[in-house]
Amino acid sequence: MPSMAQEPAQARLAQSSLSGFPEWLPAGRLVEQSFVDALRRTFELHGFSGIETRAVEPLSELTRKGETSKEVYLLTRLQADPAEQDGQEGTADPAKQLGLHFDLTVPFARYVVDNAGTLTFPFKRYQIQKVWRGERPQEGRFREFIQADIDIVGDGALPLHYDVEIPLIMHEALTALPIPEVTIHVSNRKVAQGFYQSIGLGRDQLIEVLRVVDKLDRIGAEGVRRELVSSVGATPEQAERALDLAGISGTDAREVARAVRSALGGAEPSALLAEGLEELSDLLAAAAARRPGALVADLRIARGLDYYTGTVYESFMAGHEDLGSVCSGGRYDSLATNGKRTFPGVGISIGLSRLLSRVISAGLLEVSRPVPTCVLVAVADEEHRGASDAVADALRSRGISADVAPTAAKYGKQIRFAAKRSIPYVWFPGQEDPDSVKDIRSGEQVEASASTWQPSQHDAAPRVLPAGVPAGTPAGTAPTAEPAPAADGPR
């Protein structure tokens, strides 16, 4: 009797013939789909509406922030008529030229403006879609990948309690996945900007300070200190203060606030810093009450602070800190505007393909089988295929996935067909005798009726589990720990 262990998901990895465009074999896709389903379930339980936006946006929309413009894939029609005036491609006008979206935030902001008259605010939406970035192939980055975003957007104003809800919902969603624990790190633009302001760094130096502090993991404290002085023009004392700020982390709201004030070294906190600290403290206190351990203040975060206007999120997976931030986001007071109305938003985004690729290639997951099929119905001979079809239909009508053997080969060969796909049961229509069903892992065969038989609960659908962990155990954390590197930047 063939014995079937659970299959490591990585044995079924993508076989992509185009660099940067990952593709999964059926077992890998099954894992991906199970992750998408789990995320969607959590988001919907919290009242988020699912939307999809078109894959393309006008280039003018995509390059509003110049920084990302070099990653855009532009579209042209293979046989576009050069004389065609109303075509939206092949033209130099960036409002008519189309490109593939590189994230889900730009399209969502445009969608909010397009539909501002119909949507109800605050509008909570989730969006799980592929995005594309025209990276150079040699960089070994994904050029096509799935992002999973949640955002809440208001009309004119958006209460601050949503800054707490967004990361907690995402943490709940990530906790439902069979992956190592993820911790969400938070900072606040107003804290950083207010702090630098309080110690006498100018508004015009902010972006440069953030750029240098962001290098902390790569060049170390000494390197940051030197560069803040030499290239940003900070005094040694100011550089020291900035490093003190970057060293602050913790979950206790009061301790974090106290540490920030102490890092000022006697300087008077500006109004902006006080406002930021109050926001950050409220966030930490509310998060600690609702989901202890999910959120930690981390004032080393510099990436994204030039873009977001308040709270900022980055997230790290235990044992996989080298991957950088697995989900990032923040609050932007002007996510979208149509001239008359402004729509503030707060959101967070998972780079799902990158996360999935890591946990699969690290061997962290197993799938119980790569096909949905629970039962293979054997065929005695082609004249009796109809009887096997009827058994399969009866099973399906009760929600049990069934397939019928492709040919009326010898039963041993039909059982091997099932074993090769890890289908756990083979059904033998009985003709005159009663039907019987065999668990081909144990070899146990019992009489059964297609209108009443049930598989074991574990066998009903393919399961995705942490590798080497018995069914039902929550995801373990990988034992290795590497130093936290620079995060992967804002969405």
Place this chain on the structure above:
Amino acid sequence: MPSMAQEPAQARLAQSSLSGFPEWLPAGRLVEQSFVDALRRTFELHGFSGIETRAVEPLSELTRKGETSKEVYLLTRLQADPAEQDGQEGTADPAKQLGLHFDLTVPFARYVVDNAGTLTFPFKRYQIQKVWRGERPQEGRFREFIQADIDIVGDGALPLHYDVEIPLIMHEALTALPIPEVTIHVSNRKVAQGFYQSIGLGRDQLIEVLRVVDKLDRIGAEGVRRELVSSVGATPEQAERALDLAGISGTDAREVARAVRSALGGAEPSALLAEGLEELSDLLAAAAARRPGALVADLRIARGLDYYTGTVYESFMAGHEDLGSVCSGGRYDSLATNGKRTFPGVGISIGLSRLLSRVISAGLLEVSRPVPTCVLVAVADEEHRGASDAVADALRSRGISADVAPTAAKYGKQIRFAAKRSIPYVWFPGQEDPDSVKDIRSGEQVEASASTWQPSQHDAAPRVLPAGVPAGTPAGTAPTAEPAPAADGPR
């Protein structure tokens, strides 16, 4: 008390600012997602594995059939380095130039070849993804749309019983949707080619005969007769015979075979015709036994016969025949080949966006609410937001979608917030008193505990229903009937 009728889905239609790129408002997306879920469920019950392929293929792969080459969107990188030698875009080499896929068959064939060493055959896969066609904008066609495909592919050989299973599974999947009844029409390349051969039309005339017969709905029998004689070179007698063949339809295997032989007008049936008639008869007989009324032979089908090698499918929705074929497919003896091995396949594909767009814009559907939210938890004042959050979390932990009011406004305003989104229940945390929950449609308010209360079964999740039909009633068929026009061609 606000009274809320179910909302017609068309009131929530797309608001797309780019012609040809449809986008749905949340209610429309909810319908789309429910259709995708229902299709997936049926496909998985039948043992199909879900896969996704990358959105791009090399141009050389996309233009293997020259016919569709003009619909391809090509990709270029916005700031591609002209000196870059290893880039896969911006080059004239069609093996390196990338384009967006225009269907799911070309990528699937390539995927089978790429992974032939790992996949197990016969391989049953479903694939539900967006595809893109660079249509001229003025044609008013979709340039981005969802296709839902099932295919079964063999290694070397593929049993004929799969020609029966594929359309029956698709019919089962379509029947699970709240749309008018769909009937799948079948023909067979060997019947058509064998028939024309038997009446003395040459092999080289086949494509032209098919092209003319395909115009039957547009130019009528007289027009077809004239054109077969004038431009194809058929005799009047041969033209008459071809029209007789095109007039044959029915569900009874023997009657159809008899009618075809009679249409020969005494000519001897060729071996190919005999083979085709046997295949078609077996298909009709098996389909009639398993799913009466799902399949009908229709020898007027001409589109796709130049491509497929055996059975061909087209499908029409009752009352919406003007839409053309809503799902099409067939058997191709050489779906894919890697030089050494040939992979025959049989499959069928739904143009999901087009189908959805029709049923929504025709007002055939209603959604019970546009948000997943079942309960809005009211907030007495901001100090007690934590209590409302706890109620919502308790409901969610039992699978009930819940949202918390955005602000502690007056209860009347919070109820209006729920009513505007068609959220059926508002929950009032009781502080010292017990909690209570109000059905805001009836106004009925009862004491409740967040750890035990259940909504009515109908309210648990948003429902998509045929318009004007009470819950639980199967989809009705629209009363109008228009003449069946030319079908929409092969996938």
